[in-house]
Amino acid sequence: MSKPFKALALASAMLTLALPAAAQPAQSPGAFVDVPGGKLWTETCGSGAQTMVLLHDGMLHSVTWDDVWPGLCKSFHVVRYDRRGYGRSPEAKAPYSPVDDLQAVMRAAGAGHAVIVGASSGGGIAVDFTLAHPDEVDRLVLIGPEVSGLPHSKYFYDRMRELAGPMSLLNPRGAIKSSWQFAPGDDANVDRFLKLLMANLQDVTHKDPAAPAPPAAPRLGEIKAPTLVLVGEADVADNQSQAGVVEYAIQGSTRVVVRKAGHMIYMERPAEFTDVVTRFALGVVSPGAEEALRRVIGELHDGKPDYSRMSPALASAIRSQLDAIKGSPLPRSVTFKAVGTDGYDVFIVVSEKGSAEMRILLGEGGRIDDLRYRPLP
Numbered sequence: 001m002s003k004p005f006k007a008l009a010l011a012s013a014m015l016t017l018a019l020p021a022a023a024q025p026a027q028s029p030g031a032f033v034d035v036p037g038g039k040l041w042t043e044t045c046g047s048g049a050q051t052m053v054l055l056h057d058g059m060l061h062s063v064t065w066d067d068v069w070p071g072l073c074k075s076f077h078v079v080r081y082d083r084r085g086y087g088r089s090p091e092a093k094a095p096y097s098p099v100d101d102l103q104a105v106m107r108a109a110g111a112g113h114a115v116i117v118g119a120s121s122g123g124g125i126a127v128d129f130t131l132a133h134p135d136e137v138d139r140l141v142l143i144g145p146e147v148s149g150l151p152h153s154k155y156f157y158d159r160m161r162e163l164a165g166p167m168s169l170l171n172p173r174g175a176i177k178s179s180w181q182f183a184p185g186d187d188a189n190v191d192r193f194l195k196l197l198m199a200n201l202q203d204v205t206h207k208d209p210a211a212p213a214p215p216a217a218p219r220l221g222e223i224k225a226p227t228l229v230l231v232g233e234a235d236v237a238d239n240q241s242q243a244g245v246v247e248y249a250i251q252g253s254t255r256v257v258v259r260k261a262g263h264m265i266y267m268e269r270p271a272e273f274t275d276v277v278t279r280f281a282l283g284v285v286s287p288g289a290e291e292a293l294r295r296v297i298g299e300l301h302d303g304k305p306d307y308s309r310m311s312p313a314l315a316s317a318i319r320s321q322l323d324a325i326k327g328s329p330l331p332r333s334v335t336f337k338a339v340g341t342d343g344y345d346v347f348i349v350v351s352e353k354g355s356a357e358m359r360i361l362l363g364e365g366g367r368i369d370d371l372r373y374r375p376l377p
Helices: 001-015 069-074 097-109 121-132 155-162 166-170 172-177 187-199 218-220 237-249 270-282 289-302 312-325
Strands: 030-035 038-045 051-055 077-081 116-119 137-143 225-234 254-258 331-339 345-351 354-362 367-373
Touching: 030 097, 038 097, 069 155, 069 166, 069 270, 077 097, 077 345, 097 121, 116 121, 121 137, 121 218, 137 354, 155 270, 172 187, 218 237, 225 237, 225 270, 237 254, 237 312, 254 270, 254 331, 270 331, 289 331, 289 345, 289 354, 312 367
Parallel strands: 051 077, 051 116, 116 137, 137 225, 225 254
Antiparallel strands: 030 038, 038 077, 331 345, 345 354, 354 367
């Protein structure tokens, strides 16, 4: 991440402040992979036909995936690794390519292609890798990505300086709590995050002579892999805007804003994260979702919606707008696009009047709990 956060963690350790060091979470057996001028600690799990590679953020090593690791391992052959200088991987002593490191990890895992999942600065590496090796990326998942070539705001830099100021160094917990790492009120994860930092100071104090890749922002339109962008609603505006730029630039991508989450979605909302990423990576639509969507579109076209098959809230909303809704055009095509948060399925609906994105949420017995509509340009 940024130098101010590195200074924050280092100074808090030197002051030996009140939080005890956390025990290392249980780790499955791992091994080192040789890379030019160094080695990377890697772990694998699962026997699924599809390989998934996880790239951690710039603050913590691969321990950051612990909460979602067991769930993802049920569906995929999952690979995670500590980037150079993080966790068990030694610090780089000379310029190196993070893209080449990722490819070396994939080769060692026997994967010629994979679903690439990258968080924050790991998302930037995932984008760079996709541009360099498009045939090796089946699908792309980006969490609060930091894409090279996209600038940060003055607010971002001012806020980072504040977080590394004297008062923050005396109160690191307060600094993390007031940042965008976690949603307001998530004190348990603030404590866990800071304990992990204190137990793994190399994560935020190592030097990183990574050779920069060409700016990715001007080339985002070249990415053809199906792409899911996740961003927490409490994340900083800079990351929100970068997520929006990625959604706009990568044709057919989906951006999902995760409620009650900041920057570390996989730590805050692990069950939801695992479900969304799994269904996106496998291209799995909820059973009956397309049938229910086609049915309700037909009912709205005829002006005769079946309210008994809707939630009370949705039925009330449609009753109040039925005069404006009835006569809606019938679709020429309904195509599953991706999964959203909280169980929504996202479809692209094309009719004679244009295209729209429709999100449908099914409840018990196939009841439609919610339906959302957004026209596309």
